[in-house]
Amino acid sequence: MTKWIRWPGLAAFIVITALLVAGFMFLSGPFIAKAIEVAGTRMVGAKVDVAGARPGLFPLGLSLSGIRVTDPDAPMTNAVEMESIRMRMDTKALMLRKIEVTEMRVEGIRLGTPRRVSGALPERKPVEKEERPASGAMDRIPVPSMEIPDVKTILDRASLGSLEEAEKLKKALSEEYESFDERLRNLPDMDDLAAYRARIDNLKRGSGLSGVLTGARELQQIRDDVQKDILALRNTRQEMEESLADLRRRMASLGSMAAEDVNQLVEKYGISDEGLGNITGILLGPEWEGRLRKGLALYRRAEPLLERIREREKKPEPEKALRSEGVDILFAEIPERPDFLIRSAGLSLEIPAGNLKGTLRNATNRQPLVGSPMEIRFRGDSLSDLESVDLELVFNRVNPKAPSDHMKAGVSGWHPDTMGSGDLALNAERADLTLDILSRGRDLQGKIALDLDGVRFEMPDSGDRVRAAVASGLKDVKRISVEGRLGGTLERPEIRLSSSLDAVVRGAVTRAAREATETLRARLHEEVHAMTDKKIRELENQLGGMADLRAVLDERLNMAGRLDI
């Protein structure tokens, strides 16, 4: 037997194997780092950098350092930066070509750090950014108008119905006057009637039978003519009466039209307390909406990683025989394992206030195989400007048909930045926040509770009465409890905020707003009615002209009546 055994060969084999292992250990790091960079870059859509990678054999694992993941929407910023990742892997799983991390430690996680060089991919087209709500509250939702424009300015801009009607009346009166004047000129005047009188008197002086007979015929003729003229005069007078009555009715309505004009102007330029009542939404709404949208955008980007990306075929048919490469035939895995699983990881997140310690459990793209949801927890105590932070995220895809993700967060003793901006800003000494957001499928449900203590408002004095009322109402507010309701969908989230502040502001503002509005009403009434009255007086003058025409008509009718035929 020994004649077939070459003992030095065993030593040579050990040396060769050791050299191979050592070569792998010392030389494979850059290749592993490069492979992670390439795969990560493809997945994220922006550059992923890995400064170093070092594999380990006993125990089997991998250490990575200087991991920087570029934010695809902001290439000069890292979405996440990690100082180091150390992981221990399951050997059996790795032999089955699965990555199962049994234990992991991630140190120095930082979010939103600046990059020295752009992490944009050369082939990536610049993303056309959506119109996003501005971060400052006042940029998007101004505090509802607290100022009333000058009455003269209002009236210059306004188009008053009463004055327009007065102009129409003036024109109508002129036309009517000219029309009746024309008709009067065509109707028998005093000379014509005097001529009738002269002719009658001549006939009465006639003598003889023939004279009497001729006179009777002519008298009959005059009587007919006079009757006809009287009828024409009477008809004209009747029409003139009707026209005058109509014009008077329209003139009389000018007063009520002026009142209507005043109401409309007050409605348009007066102060509504409805908008001012939702002061919480004005102060916090846009900022919180911005944060919510940013959070949901991150969530939507990470969401595909929670689900299996590709379905492996059990037995792929080769398209053609690939020389020297062949085809890997896949068989059923028993038990089936996820391609990627981190069973447990310790995390260390660095935020401006300090360090948060966290854990990650069951991170995989195939939760149904693991049977447990992915959980992330962070906790930090005694931080600067913060008493404590608690964050719990549960991504439940155990049943892929009913995905349900849950976020609970609590921040205590936090010193918030100034909220709002411009003409109304809020500062608080301390804030306590709790968030509870649930996402089922695409639907969102959530509650937000924010308690602010040591509240102080800043509102520059502009001399406006309503502003002063708001400032006065807010002066005594030292504590605010804000409640938020989250609804809608992941794509169209809706946030409604309300607080004890709303009632305070509404009460203060309503009274001042009403007073200011009543002052506006009185001044508008005065101005509009002054203008309308002036027009009415002009119209009445014009009507006087019509009355003169009527008097002329009456005189003619009287004279015609006195003809005594």
Add this chain to the structure above:
Amino acid sequence: MDAVLNFHVYGRIPVRSDSLLFTRLKGKDAMIKPLASFLKILNSEASPGQISLALCFSMVAGFTPFFGLLTLCLLFLVLVLKVNLSAFFLGWGLFTALAFLLDPLFHGAGFWLLSHPGIEGFWTSLYNMPVLRLIRFNNTVFMGSFVISLLLFIPLFFMLQFLIKKYRSQFMGWIQKTRIAQIIKGTKIFMAYKSLG
């Protein structure tokens, strides 16, 4: 120990040794080199069994496409067992070159075996064994080449042993007198080999 002419580093790519001897190889010398090596092995003191077994192992190593666990196992065997190492490394290069031509055949055979419904259960159980996954047995070229080389292993062993014995008893003297053998003997390569031997 005989000089190594060719050896595998990865897959099917033969890499030439970087020794001073081989840097001189040019044109005709390079073509004659394997033949000279082979003749040297045949004419050496090594037993026909050692040479035949080495060539059979080299066939398995040369036909199978990956440098992995199986290659390490074969290396272990050829290093620990008293087989002719020169024959193994020479054979490894030759069989690797031959495998390029035979890969379509290996792929077809491997695909037929791996997709045969009657043995799917067997393959599935192997598929769930971590060690076997590591050698990529489910690759069509690997499976085809491995099965074919195993099938040829025993027949090739006995055939080579028979041929080597026949060569040594009947042809070695005659071959050494032939013109080609003289040419080979006259080359610098052969002289160098001889000096190494």
